[in-house]
Amino acid sequence: MAAKRSGSRSKRSHRISEWPQPVQEPGSEPPLSRERIVATAVELLDAQGIDGLTMRRLADRLGSGVMSLYWHVDNKEDVFDLALDSVLEYRGPPQIVQYQDWRGEVVHMLEDWRASMLRHPWSASLLPRRALGPNILSRLELLSKTLSRAGVTDADLNVAIWSLWNYVMGATITRASFDLSHDDRAAAQQRLEHFSECYPTIERSRLLLDDDWDGAFSKGLGFLLDGLSPK
Amino acid sequence: MAAKRSGSRSKRSHRISEWPQPVQEPGSEPPLSRERIVATAVELLDAQGIDGLTMRRLADRLGSGVMSLYWHVDNKEDVFDLALDSVLEYRGPPQIVQYQDWRGEVVHMLEDWRASMLRHPWSASLLPRRALGPNILSRLELLSKTLSRAGVTDADLNVAIWSLWNYVMGATITRASFDLSHDDRAAAQQRLEHFSECYPTIERSRLLLDDDWDGAFSKGLGFLLDGLSPK
């Protein structure tokens, strides 16, 4: 369970320029940099979705030739890895640290994780197939520490972490990609009713119409934590 | 929470040919059909992964021109939808029906679901963004019925179903895409050790080295079912 490819970093070795840049022309773009590329990639992904990110469009937005990107970045995969991790920083629990409240801490971090990903819907479906960047590892570390302090045994620890991971990823990916208009969902429910002999139970419970995603997420997370709690 | 696009079916209206086909030439391909296209798409996806499926390659394998496919199929999205659902049929619980064992039934169905998806690793990452086909709906229906009979209240039913869905999807997508050689994972762990000041807990628990995926899945599912069980 690990990162996809090791981080073969690209050619350049970031020197810090120790003097004012060659006097920024008023209208012209700032020089290309890994940071600008990543930030612009996130913009583009937010605006156009996963298929909307192409190297050509990215270069366009940056006001450079396509091939200039490849000086700063290995390839398109690399851009995805960087954009993803850049979006998952965790600022920690709210101001007042409540000692002993391990459940509250876990819930806060995981709800924040989900919220961060939903702010950038492309990130959810990207995460499972990409390298684990520092921000992701920090969250896993925090989760691990909190659960361990809460009394989860070493034998259960990894299972607990991966269970929570699975739950959060599943919920977020699903939420991000099933995000439909009310009309679309009503249509789906109607198609379902058309087959009510086949699917009576989920038709009756209106499974496909339920749209309290946030509530369902918290409640389900509660169930899982109930099961994980040291007895 | 519903299917992406309604099923605008394509032009042709499948007539069943009521007479022996025009005498199958020995070496030549059987005529194109929706079924052949889907079956071949699954083959191609199994062999080459998600990016390996292109309309051109698909047509090649079928011995036809690219554009011939578009008679039977709306577009590439349609091929994905059909390939996905075709792989998720559920044959039901093992021969002897154990009444009362709702937990066993749920575990069997979900482990089978996961196994079906892992046999076709592309299916996991495809599922959340696609229409819900009949095989998927059947599984949800079965799940719903079993939980309801087990005593899960109507108020908890949808949350329970989506929680299990989330868990299974998260686990399967993660498993399918983090499937690395032992060496790769060892390298990841080593990179981690290099930063052991940053990630001491997950380094110690060897989170990234753990490879008992099946065991972790079952055990975590057990925790979740513990939490969901009617009290």
Next chain:
DNA sequence: ACCTGAACACCGTTCAAGT
């Protein structure tokens, strides 16, 4: 009813070259 090739508007990346 079913199949076709040519054409259009795109892709990511290699390469050899410029400053």
Next chain:
DNA sequence: ACCTGAACACCGTTCAAGT
């Protein structure tokens, strides 16, 4: 050290045409 354009080997799909 950083940026570039031309070129290569691909894509999905529209269209007008064939049988």
